[in-house]
Amino acid sequence: MDRREFLKAGALGFLGLMLGEAKMIHAEAAYYEPMIYKRFLQFTEYEERKATEFLVIHHTGYPGIDKDSTAAGIHKYHQEANGWAGIGYHYLIRKDGMIEQGRRPNAVGAHAFNHNQTSIGICLAGNFNIGTPTAAQMDSVKELCAWLCQKYELKPMQKGVIVGHKDVNHDVDCPGRQLYKRLPEIRQFCEDNR
Ligand SMILES: [Zn+2]
Incomplete structure (x- = not known):
């Protein structure tokens, strides 16, 4: 091996090491937090959630119309019409895919009666x-749920981990037929990206 070959072998070895390392990092990588728009909404009270055991999927479900909403709009509505501390959901996903922060991530939400102490509302x-x-x-x-499953060490395919609102409160039809039937797709994505 002359000097040039020696250098080439060294460079390739180094490259291989880098690639190997990159692969290793990828394998161990956490699913990254998606872009979440924080709105700094003001709440009248704040209680910390003791545990996070499952994710509850909702739709806004305005009667008779399929329309977009903002976290700020729902916040105002939940305070004024419902007399709540503020928006009941932790995250709102707008029609263009923008994820808005509602209630603080660690706060007890107001989205699934009797289940707010241990769940996150999306x-x-x-x-x-x-x-x-x-x-x-x-x-x-999908991105939000995958990240939350990692953050809170939830097993997405386990029964009761990613649920529709109607699974826990049987008197509602939330999150609507067209979203409810796609919950398996969300669970599968989370499983594939653990
Ligand atoms: Zn709901």
């Missing part, structure tokens, strides 16, 4: 008994 804007979730909303809810 709401997609729309009425999915009338319309269908947009492709951007589906991408965002």
Whole structure:
């Protein structure tokens, strides 16, 4: 081996090492936090959640119309019409896929009666008994759930970990037929990206 070959072998070895390392890092990589728009909404009270055991998927479900909403709009509505501390959901996903922060991530939400102490509420804007979730909303809810499953060490395929609102409160039809039937797709994405 002359000097040039020696250098080449060294460079290739180094490159191989780098690639190997990159692969290793990739294998161990956490699923990254998706872009979440923080709105710094003001709440009248704040209670820390003791545990996070499951994710509850909702739709806004305005009667008779499949429309977009903002976290700020729901916040105002939940305070004024419901008399709550503020928006009940932890995350709102708009029709264009934008993820907005609602209630603080560690706070007890107000989205699933009797289950708020141990769950996170994720709401997609729309009425999915009338319309269908947009492709951007589906991408965002998958990314958000995958990240939350890692953050809270949840097993997405386990029964009761990623649920529709109606699974825990039987008197509602939330998150609407067209979103409810796609929950398996969300669970599978989370499983594939653990
Ligand atoms: Zn709901």
